[in-house]
Amino acid sequence: MAFLGISEISRGSLAVWRRNFDAFIRTYQVNFIPPFVEPVLYLLALGYGVGALIEDVNGIPYPVFIAPALVSISVMYSAFFECTYSSYVRMYYQKTFDAIIATPLSIEDIVTGEILWGATRATIYATLMIPVLFLFGVIDLPMSLLLIPCAIPAGILFASIGICFTAITPSIDSLNYPAFLFITPMFLFSGTFFPITILPQSLQYFAFGLLPLANVVSLNRAITGAEFSPLILYNIIWIIGVAAIFFVIGLNLMRRRLII
Amino acid sequence: MGVITARKLEKRFPDLIAVDQISFSVEEQEIFGFLGPNGAGKTTTMRMIHCVSPKTGGSLSVFGLDVEREPRKIKQRLGIVPQENNLDPDFSAFQNLIIYARYFGIPRRVAEGKAEELLDFMQLSEKRDVLIEKLSGGMKRRLIIARALINDPELLILDEPTIGLDPQARHLIWEKLRHLKAAGCTQVMTTHYLDEAERLCDRLVIMDHGKILVEGSPESLVREYAGTDILETNPTAEVIACLEAADIAYDIFGDLLQVQTTKPQDTANTLMESCRHTSVTVRRATLEDVFLKLTGRTLRE
Numbered sequence: 404m405a406f407l408g409i410s411e412i413s414r415g416s417l418a419v420w421r422r423n424f425d426a427f428i429r430t431y432q433v434n435f436i437p438p439f440v441e442p443v444l445y446l447l448a449l450g451y452g453v454g455a456l457i458e459d460v461n462g463i464p465y466p467v468f469i470a471p472a473l474v475s476i477s478v479m480y481s482a483f484f485e486c487t488y489s490s491y492v493r494m495y496y497q498k499t500f501d502a503i504i505a506t507p508l509s510i511e512d513i514v515t516g517e518i519l520w521g522a523t524r525a526t527i528y529a530t531l532m533i534p535v536l537f538l539f540g541v542i543d544l545p546m547s548l549l550l551i552p553c554a555i556p557a558g559i560l561f562a563s564i565g566i567c568f569t570a571i572t573p574s575i576d577s578l579n580y581p582a583f584l585f586i587t588p589m590f591l592f593s594g595t596f597f598p599i600t601i602l603p604q605s606l607q608y609f610a611f612g613l614l615p616l617a618n619v620v621s622l623n624r625a626i627t628g629a630e631f632s633p634l635i636l637y638n639i640i641w642i643i644g645v646a647a648i649f650f651v652i653g654l655n656l657m658r659r660r661l662i663i
Numbered sequence: 664m665g666v667i668t669a670r671k672l673e674k675r676f677p678d679l680i681a682v683d684q685i686s687f688s689v690e691e692q693e694i695f696g697f698l699g700p701n702g703a704g705k706t707t708t709m710r711m712i713h714c715v716s717p718k719t720g721g722s723l724s725v726f727g728l729d730v731e732r733e734p735r736k737i738k739q740r741l742g743i744v745p746q747e748n749n750l751d752p753d754f755s756a757f758q759n760l761i762i763y764a765r766y767f768g769i770p771r772r773v774a775e776g777k778a779e780e781l782l783d784f785m786q787l788s789e790k791r792d793v794l795i796e797k798l799s800g801g802m803k804r805r806l807i808i809a810r811a812l813i814n815d816p817e818l819l820i821l822d823e824p825t826i827g828l829d830p831q832a833r834h835l836i837w838e839k840l841r842h843l844k845a846a847g848c849t850q851v852m853t854t855h856y857l858d859e860a861e862r863l864c865d866r867l868v869i870m871d872h873g874k875i876l877v878e879g880s881p882e883s884l885v886r887e888y889a890g891t892d893i894l895e896t897n898p899t900a901e902v903i904a905c906l907e908a909a910d911i912a913y914d915i916f917g918d919l920l921q922v923q924t925t926k927p928q929d930t931a932n933t934l935m936e937s938c939r940h941t942s943v944t945v946r947r948a949t950l951e952d953v954f955l956k957l958t959g960r961t962l963r964e
Contacts, residue, residue, distance in 0.1 A: 413735075418765040425762065426753040498749030504715050505743035506766035506814075507735040663676075663716060 408654040411511035419503060419516020420523065427524065437481070438531035442473050446539055449596060460598055463628065470541040471623035472595035474529050474550050475557070479616050482525035482558040483586055486565030487578045490517050494569065500661060514566060514657045518650060521562025522555055529554035542627050549626045556642050557619045563649035564615065570656035593617035594624070611637070618642055665690050666726060666818055666849045667712060673720030674707050674873075681707040683873035684721060689818075694840070694850045696860045696867030698954060700963040704873040705853040706746060709822050712851065713743050725818065739767065742816030746823045746853075748803050750795045756782065756806050757791045760813055767814045774813070781809040785839065801832030808836065812843075819843065821852035825859060837863060857950040871958045881950050888956055889948035892927035896920050896934065896943045905938035916960055923948070 427434055450466030460468040493499040500513050530551050536542045568581045593599070593616035599607055610617040611634075622638040625631050665688035674682040682704040689695040697705040710716035711723055714734035723730045725737045751759050757778055764774035782788045785805040790798060798806065804825065811819060824840070825833040833856075840863060844850060854860050860867055861881045868878045877884060896902055898920035906913050906922070911930060913922045924930045927945040934943055 415766060415768070418762075418768075421765060422751070422762050425758070429753065497752055498745075498747060499751055501745065501747070502749040502751065502763070503766055505713060505738065505741075505745065506763065507738045507768070508766050509735070 407651050408511045408658060409651065411509045412515050412654075413509065413512055415506075415508040416512040416515035416519065419508065419513050420519045422499075423516070423520035424523065435531065438477060438528040439535055441477060442470075442532050442535045442539075445469070445473050446536075446541065450539075450541070453596075464541075466539065466541045467627075468598075468624075469596060470536050470539075471550070471627040472593075472620050473536070474532050474554070475593075475616060475619045475623045476590055476595060477528045477532060478525040478554045478557045478619065479561050479586065479589070481528045482521040482561035483565045484582075485524050486517055486521040486562040487569050487572075487581070488575065490521075490566060490569045491572065491575050491578060493517075494661075495575070504661070510658050510661050511654050514654050518559060518562040518566055518653065521565060522558030525558030525561065526551060526554040543629070546629050547627050550623055553619075553622055553626065556639075556646055557615075557622075559650065560615050560619075560642055560646035563646055563653045566653035567649055567656055570653060570660045589614055589616040594620045611641075615642070615645065667695075667724070667851065668727075669708075669721065669723045671721035672708070672711065672718055672723050674704070674711060674716065675719040680873050682711070682718075685868075685870070685873070685875045686721075687868060687875065687878065689849060689851055692844065692847055692849055693865040694844055694852065694863050696864035697851070697853045697870060698855075698857065698860055698867055698950075699853075699870035700958050702872075702963055703870040703958075705870055706822055708870075709820055709851070709853060713741055713820055714738055739814065740817045742811035742814065742819040742848075744807050744811045744819065744821040744824050746826065748807060750803060750806060750810070752795045755792045755794055756787055756798065756802075759795065759806065760810055763810050764813045769814065777813055781812055784812075785809040786835065801828050804828055804832065805836065808839065817847075817849060819848055819850045821850060823854055824852060825854070825856065833859070857954055861950045869954060869957055876957050877953075884953050885948050885950055889952035890923040891925050891948055892923075892945055893948050893952055894922040894924055894927055894930050894934075894943060894945050901938055902934065905934060909933050909937070916955075921952075923952075 446466055450469055454465030457465045459465065503513050504510060533542065533547060533550060537544055537547070568578060572578050593610060593614050595616070599610055599617060599621075602610065611621070618638040618641045622635050622642070625635045667687075667689040669688070670686050671684040672682060672686070673680070673684050685708070697708060699705050707716060711718050711730065712725060714730045714737055717731065726740060728737050730737060751762060754762060760778035760781060761771070761774050764777065769777070779788070782791055785808060787802060787805055787809065790802055795803065808824065821840075825836050828836070837859070840850060852863070864881055866878065866880055867884070868875045870876065877888070879887070897918065898915045902920060903913075911922055911933070913920055922930055931943050931945055
């Protein structure tokens with residue numbers, strides 16, 4: 404139990420990451436659809452549809468207001484779903500983890516590789532969304548390129564949370580609980596489609612204290628709006644700190660599940 | 664120094680003892696078999712040997728290394744053929760080997776050469792670029808063996824290597840395993856096919872309820888526990904009376920009466936002459952007779 408499993412992580416985790424990357428590239432046609440289509444659909448329906456009824460949000464046009472949230476949501480969904488449903492399929496149905504554990508790699512290498520891959524996928528999606536949003540004129544370049552490095556810790560955060568649920572879920576169906584009871588409410592109430600400041604003070608504290616997406620949206624909106632306040636320092640520390648905590652919890656829960 | 668040395672090895676779960684203080688050792692370049700009914704503890708023992716299941720008691724070393732302290736070093740030199748097919752369905756046969764090689768840290772170019780060589784060795788070259796789901800059961804099994812050989816293992820662990828295969832595929836795999844043995848590869852296998860164990864294993868153990876019942880070469884076990892020949896007939900009242908009269912020991916299993924004997928001709932004559940009984944079969948005793956005698960005929964699970 405030295406260092407809570409962290410000492411069991413080796414370079415081999417990159418081979419696990421690479422396996423997932425290769426699988427992603429092999430079916431790239433399908434995988435590259437969401438980052439291009441999603442922002443277009445959201446912008447048309449919410450940005451310009453609902454947005455037509457809204458003057459602006461604190462002086463910002465509504466499509467511009469939701470643009471950083473769309474990137475944040477994509478990061479959350481791609482990392483979380485990669486490390487829940489997809490990881491579960493690899494672990495339980497495809498027995499990929501069983502095959503890997505028979506090689507010199509450790510459980511910790513596998514979990515680390517999965518989380519790094521979830522974060523990578525999130526970062527790829529965030530990167531691909533940037534030109535689309537730029538074409539709609541809702542983000543500015545080059546400032547918004549900062550969304551890319553921010554997607555990495557945010558991706559690790561959501562991937563680590565996902566792995567924790569994967570490690571404890573009794574079946575693939577039970578993954579619907581965190582998806583609907585945790586991810587979906589966050590999608591709606593994290594300052595994504597309306598500013599968090601219109602919530603009662605206590606709920607604002609709750610959001611920034613406990614909701615990962617609220618912190619990611621806050622950081623990303625500061626980037627696209629080029630408006631930096633001390634709050635974003637808090638957001639960055641929160642994202643990195645909570646990601647580290649869930650990463651370690653994920654390692655240990657997975658070890659408990661797989662080593663019998 | 665054995666390749667594997669286990670002393671009082673134990674695996675305890677909260678509700679059962681899967682492996683109950685077994686001791687054995689596997690020597691270099693032999694094929695060592697673990698036989699036993701379902702739930703006997705064979706697979707659990709295999710899993711402890713390849714460092715994925717921690718033991719709860721006793722000692723276990725592989726290549727002279729402790730399984731708990733040096734799992735990576737041990738696994739670097741092992742090849743594992745699991746009971747369940749766990750090939751990577753997202754990739755082709757060739758890519759499966761390449762990706763597996765990466766887990767061993769084998770450089771890409773070396774891995775490519777090795778993968779082609781192994782596909783050829785297991786007669787899968789034609790299926791090089793075929794996705795796993797398009798392979799037949801026999802091909803998947805052969806590919807799993809090829810995958811287990813990607814790191815030139817000194818010890819190959821085979822859990823039911825020919826499960827569910829047709830005779831052609833089984834014979835091909837047997838040939839390859841004997842070839843590997845000749846090349847110096849030590850092998851440990853579990854199997855439910857006793858003819859397979861008889862053909863391949865130099866030594867084997869029969870396990871039941873987590874314990875080793877017997878250990879030895881297939882021939883010596885058959886000689887010791889089943890005699891040389893088995894005579895089989897129907898257990899009619901007439902036959903039983905006749906055997907009792909001649910003072911010949913027999914066993915009845917359902918609709919089958921068996922006599923263990925070293926003089927099959929005499930026993931058959933006795934039955935045919937004095938009981939005018941006609942349907943008598945005489946055959947060589949096999950490992951299956953030993954197995955059933957030691958582990959009983961009751962269904963497991």
